[in-house]
Amino acid sequence: MDQRAQQTRNFDFDGWRFAAGLGRGFAGALIFALPMFMTMEMWELGFSMDRGRLLLLLIVNIPLLVLLSNEVGFEATYTWGDALRDAAIAYAIGIVSSATILAAVGVLQFDQPFIEIVGKIAVQAVPASIGALLARSQLNGDSDEDDEDDEDPVQNGPRDYAREMFLMAIGALFLGLNVAPTEEMILLSYKMTPSHVLAVLVMSLIVMHGFVYAVSFKGGHEIGEDVAAWHMVIRFTLPGYVIALLVSAYALWTFQQFGDSSPWPVLATVIVLGLPCSIGAAAARLIL
Structure with missing residues (x-):
């Protein structure tokens, strides 16, 4: 019973830390990307930007997020698998936060073409996902890790x-x-x-x-x-x-x-x- 209770406490603690990491991730996305959420040029790029350049930006952002997660991600990582997982989570945070803010301020409308909505979210998700991974250093999270050399x-x-x-x-x-x-x-x-x-x-x-x-x-x-x-x-x-x-x-x-x-x-x-x-x-x- 003691061992099972200890495992339950560890699970609850890890779950709390993960939830806290997600919260910091959303906060970091807002801190980093909010000026771009409110910039008209970024809205226009969502439907006017060359799709090849947008696709290249989205692809380049993936290894960038993995490397960044290995350095200063919103949760401690110990393997490249952990870094890849957190990079995927950060990208998802960037997409969700972008869609939420753009819809809240009226930039996204239901009557807009689907490709325009996707483009606006995609171009904003890149800086937002970077902000999600920078959250730990911005918001002083996870102080239990060793300080950088x-x-x-x-x-x-x-x-x-x-x-x-x-x-x-x-x-x-x-x-x-x-x-x-x-x-x-x-x-x-x-x-x-x-x-x-x-x-x-x-x-x-x-x-x-x-x-x-x-x-x-x-x-x-x-x-x-x-x-x-x-x-x-x-x-x-x-x-x-x-x-x-x-x-x-x-x-x-x-x-x-x-x-x-x-x-x-x-x-x-x-x-x-x-x-x-x-x-x-x-x-x-x-x-x-």
């Missing part, structure tokens, strides 16, 4: 370095997706002169380096006395900025922001969006 990854080998680059990419998405589909990105690229673009580029690099490495925020890297400052710039800041620009370019291409523009407006738009993306990449360890 705060040692400088310069000393930790290629696996930790690759993890650092991956978290930078997620951080870039975290901020970049909020503004990538807006018309302001295109407007700014046409208003800016080459000197403005250069200034944004330099500002992005300075802010990115200072945000994590020069300013002692929690989770940031402190440059040890035995590590040259230029080494940190070459090893982390510059690759991080390249990742931010790649994320910026992919987001803009996916949301069809380039159109038939000439190379200069395209480059300017990528660098403009690269500013929030670079800040997100730099703050990745604080956000995640």
